[in-house]
Amino acid sequence: MRLRSLSLGLLAGAVSLAAAPAPDFIIIANINRNYVIGSKIVTLNGLYQRDAAGAWRHFGSNDTSLSAVAFDPRDHNVIYTAALNGLWRSLDGGQSWRMCNDWSLTEARDVAVDPNAPDTVYLAVTDGVAVSTDRAQTLVRRENGLPGRGKYTQAIEIDRTRAGRVLAGCETGIYLTEDAAQHWRRVFAATDTVNDLQQSPHDPRVWLAATQSAGALISRDGGVTWAAFPGVPAEHALYNITFDPANPQRLAIGSWAHGVLTSEDSGATWVARNAGLPGAHRVWRVGADAAGRLYASVFGETLYVSDDFGRTWQPDALAGSLVNQFLLLPKAAN
């Protein structure tokens, strides 16, 4: 997961982020070392936004278990977070929250809002997918076409070009729906979990996937067919993959075993870029901001940042954190 670009109003064709107002840069950082269920949380966890001075500012609830966040593109005060309890929603910019699910949904892995139908929210959970059409006031499972078993869903990503077109990264592969999860079909078969799905901010037909045992994948037809990047090793899990929103040639992968892998030729060749990172790579996530600065969250260490797309790294803030998501959030419609 997930550098996710929402772009209301530019729903078809190529998108130029450079022409839009600078998006907000938001992360989910969990700094929960030695936390066990029931103990006091002594660190500040959850949503952080990078302010104009470059500092990370916490907002929302202090929750050690957040895995993903999504915003209503019309109103950024409407926030959805995927968490251990399921789905939390705020209508007031994170001041107050509602747990939207009951006991039948748990350990949510990802959440996404359809930019073309922004009352519709998709939730990836440990045993499938749930959907809301009323801003998460109610949630129902929509799993027709997903397998009875093997639907552990780690990633869910919405095609910004068409309402109801969604890809899900599951234990058994990548699944596509084109009718808002009324029907799913498998478009890529995997034997382990598909960990991340990303739609290019430059060309919405291009999608990337990071998988546990099938390497990194690219689709150039909107996620219908997939091919592995030959230069990316597949013997260890890849945790996430990201585009550089400032440069369509540049891609990056985060991985515990390999650290940071980057490509500057649209995936034709890949290089490990770990100089300046701690010796044991243990990269949890990579992400890029609007200017193309690359970030790496290193397990048990801190957030690192690179101004030269991984050639050199410098420590950033948030010591001891795990960043579960980097999110570029375009300014709200109003």
Add this chain to the structure above:
Amino acid sequence: MKRLMLPHLALLTAACAVAQPSVEAPPPSRAPVPDAALRREAYHRRVDEVLHWRASGAGRPDPATMDMAAIAIKLTLREDLDLCSARVIEMMKDPGTGPFWMFPTVCVAYVGRDLLTPGARAAIRNAWRTTRQLRGDTENHWAMYYTSLYLMAELYPNEPAETWYSGKSSEENLAEARDYLVHWIDLTTSRGQGEYNPTHYIGEYAIPMLFLATWAKDPTMKQRGHMMLDWLFAELAANTLDGVLRGPASRTDEGSVIERWNSLASYFSWLLFGNTPPIGGYGGWGLYFAPLAKNYELPEVIYRIATDRGGDFVQRDRARTRRFWRYSDELSPAVYKTNYLRRDYAVGSTQGIMNDAIQGHAWDVTWAEADPRGKHATMFSLHPMSSERAMQSQFVTYPEPMIKGVTFEGKPSYDSPDKVVGVSYYERVFQDLDTVIALYDLAPGVRFPHINGFFSKDLVNVTEDKSGWIFARGGNAYLAYRPLAPYHWMKYLHRNGGWAKAAEDLGGRLLVSPHLKNGTIVQAASVGEFKDFAAFQAAIRALPLEFKLEPVPIVKMRTLRGKEIAFTYGQAPKVDGKTIDYAKWKLFEGPYLNAEVGGHKLTITHGRLERTLDFNTLTITDRVRAN
């Protein structure tokens, strides 16, 4: 997620000024007390012992020595009420975040609803508004979480969504909590427990159920709580020998596996049955049972099962594994448990299923000790599996970090080749009475490609016989252990509870057999069944035994009890030519506990006494059967 430990029991003990009489005294008499009034009186005395121990000295001179258990107990005893209120206000300034915080707080909220100051009550209520509560990810977490939420929603009805951390109104919280609790009870009474025979987690079920039974306003929920307490304690009674829980466990730890008495289950045996000493500090969490314990009356039929056995018996039950999110055809496959209990020893097992990625315990032979404290009265083997895939199957994690996390930030023993807790993908077990066959077919390349057999410091006359059997005596049990592949010995180093950073030599040994195709056979008998140790050995040697390890381990043997067993790794075992069909197993089947799968009804019997817990009608029926 790991278990939240109480403030260290030693510190807790130090904070209390008076002794723990039953902890320090010789073991209690195991003779059943036939008189109900005397039994009840003794139960009350034990409850009072816990209450007075924890209340003594707590809060004075240092209020910080009062945790929520001490507050609940002082409120129960009507002691230091002002101090209790002040301490509650202080503690609510910095609330915890999950079920282990929620249920102690609920306990104080209810016990103190007419005793705490308005400010203290408001502080509790406010904490339930301001601080997000994590639900956790285990069945015991959810039992505590939803019971707590249910009771708080009943205590504060008709309050709007913005006054609760969940963002839901009192009615919404109540409905969600009730729905889950009813679901869990339905599931448990039809397909068995997910956390069966837990050495410690029994408290995390019994305490919430006692809360429900005591405080729920809805009479159906009150009744469910009461009936589930009977259910839990009937299972405990039927799986104990002299008050010590025996056999397989869904979730346990090193301390309880090698010293079976050393568990919270023993606290409940002591409290309810009076037939074993309690563990130090009364088990920590057990303190939350005590304030309400007098509201529960143990049915005589359960008491009798625990204390008054007519003879040897086999209890066969079904249970469920922890949920498999990935890499399994089923969410929660069936577990088939066998426990054979005799006066001198017990033999228990599951079929060798991977029920819990970290804390499962598949089988053992344990023997009775006059005083179980400090005794490692057990023998078993296991494959010390450490598996990223197993972790991923039950936790939301990537392959690599979970083992590192469990190992370095929680449970150092998990990734130890020398560990004695855990179940494995590569183990299959069959038990018939007091014979256990455990077969192993480890995948090439598996981490830790060997088998560990535990040999206790408390075994005597350990003899490696030319026949290949290893003979020993534990208590009044003769034991025969047959490794099916070459082995060597090493010292067993113990990490207490699996959490301790330092490993300690407690005197035991491990039989380490570094072969992928492998197996263990154990047979047990009472000392009184043979003229002497040599006669037992001769009897074992004389039994026909064939085995081979390639291509998969196979054993054909005659047991001490004259059964012809054929067991092939990956196939259903045969006894006297008849294939074991686990699908036909009932939910409970034995002389004391009987229930059908899907029946929601448990019949508990002892002699002429019978109690039926019928969750279909939420009724309890007692009768004395005709001879």
